[in-house]
Amino acid sequence: MANIAKIFASRAQNVLQAAARQPQVATRFSSSSTNNNWEYIKTEVAGEGKNVAVITLNRPKALNALCNGLMKELSTALQQYGRDSSIAAIVLTGSEKAFAAGADIKEMVGNTYSQCIQGNFLNDWTEVARTQKPIIAAVNGYALGGGCELAMMCDIIYAGDKAKFGQPEIALGTIPGAGGTQRLTRVVGKSKAMEMCLTGNMIGAQEAEKLGLASKVVPADQLLGEAVKLGEKIGTHSNLIVQLCKESVNTAYETTLQEGLKFERRTFHATFSTADRKEGMTAFAEKRPAKFTNE
Numbered sequence: 638m639a640n641i642a643k644i645f646a647s648r649a650q651n652v653l654q655a656a657a658r659q660p661q662v663a664t665r666f667s668s669s670s671t672n673n674n675w676e677y678i679k680t681e682v683a684g685e686g687k688n689v690a691v692i693t694l695n696r697p698k699a700l701n702a703l704c705n706g707l708m709k710e711l712s713t714a715l716q717q718y719g720r721d722s723s724i725a726a727i728v729l730t731g732s733e734k735a736f737a738a739g740a741d742i743k744e745m746v747g748n749t750y751s752q753c754i755q756g757n758f759l760n761d762w763t764e765v766a767r768t769q770k771p772i773i774a775a776v777n778g779y780a781l782g783g784g785c786e787l788a789m790m791c792d793i794i795y796a797g798d799k800a801k802f803g804q805p806e807i808a809l810g811t812i813p814g815a816g817g818t819q820r821l822t823r824v825v826g827k828s829k830a831m832e833m834c835l836t837g838n839m840i841g842a843q844e845a846e847k848l849g850l851a852s853k854v855v856p857a858d859q860l861l862g863e864a865v866k867l868g869e870k871i872g873t874h875s876n877l878i879v880q881l882c883k884e885s886v887n888t889a890y891e892t893t894l895q896e897g898l899k900f901e902r903r904t905f906h907a908t909f910s911t912a913d914r915k916e917g918m919t920a921f922a923e924k925r926p927a928k929f930t931n932e
């Protein structure tokens with residue numbers, strides 16, 4: 638157990654050191670509010686403090702089907718916002734009709750097994766789950782197959798009241814390939830996940846909230862505003878501590894309870910090496926708002 642504690646302490650320390658190494662220079666995203674050099678996505682910076690990045694999937698004719706080009710652009714945008722010290726949280730959204738209708742079926746219809754293996758098919762999908770900053774999925778319309786999986790790679794899902802979630806791969810003669818059988822099962826439990834994956838049936842926003850898949854349902858036209866507000870609220874805290882907290886919650890999905898509790902405690906201890914922990918507690922005692930410096 639002592640070794641596990643050491644590993645966790647060193648992982649938490651690595652996160653703190655990596656955060657300290659983040660370049661403090663502003664990227665192209667923080668100097669202007671929009672960037673239109675993309676084919677399949679749109680990016681802009683939102684919120685009063687311009688600290689919430691909004692990435693909009695923008696392939697309307699194909700209901701935001703996730704083709705390779707889109708996934709590459711999404712990965713690039715996430716990496717850029719991940720390095721941008723002025724960005725506290727990222728909102729990922731689609732159109733009112735579709736968050737994303739899944740992987741691009743027409744693009745992959747001719748794929749062979751050997752091409753999938755040798756081309757490391759799906760490799761570009763992991764960036765969303767690797768991003769250290771919080772990502773909020775704002776889901777309107779269809780989130781199907783890879784679209785539902787993409788939403789589940791995010792940290793929080795807000796759903797518009799007409800949103801529909803599903804894993805219809807079974808009807809295509811395949812199975813979910815980017816987390817649908819794994820993340821969905823951990824969130825909604827075996828029976829519901831099995832029912833969704835084996836039938837391809839969709840569930841609506843209210844049911845998704847009831848099952849814990851979505852944390853909130855809002856009217857479709859208010860969804861983006863609510864998601865940005867959530868990002869702004871997260872952005873009032875120390876970005877550094879938010880990053881540690883996200884890693885700790887994610888650990889709950891990846892390890893046993895005992896190991897997770899150990900990781901959480903060591904990470905809690907590690908916050909005592911930060912200026913922001915000292916500032917947060919001092920500000921409370923002095924009855925004033927905290928001024929976090931992300932150090």
Ligand SMILES: CCCCCCC[C@H](O)CC(=O)SCCNC(=O)CCNC(=O)[C@H](O)C(C)(C)COP(=O)([O-])OP(=O)([O-])OC[C@H]1O[C@@H](n2cnc3c(N)ncnc32)[C@H](O)[C@@H]1OP(=O)([O-])[O-]
Pocket residue numbers: 698699700702703704705708738739740741742743744759779781782783784786805806809812813814815817
């Ligand atoms: C980097 C890649 C990584 C791969 C990852 C694999 C992992 C993943 O688990 C596998 C999948 O997601 S498997 C996928 C699992 N997902 C599914 O099985 C859902 C498939 N989609 C549907 O069932 C229906 O489109 C809806 C019920 C969403 C809407 O019905 P509606 O309102 O009657 O609208 P509509 O008229 O039907 O569509 C409008 C246009 O969009 C087009 N398009 C739509 N989805 C597309 C797609 N995925 N693809 C391509 N195109 C797609 C559609 O063809 C049409 O174009 P057209 O040029 O005008 O013909």
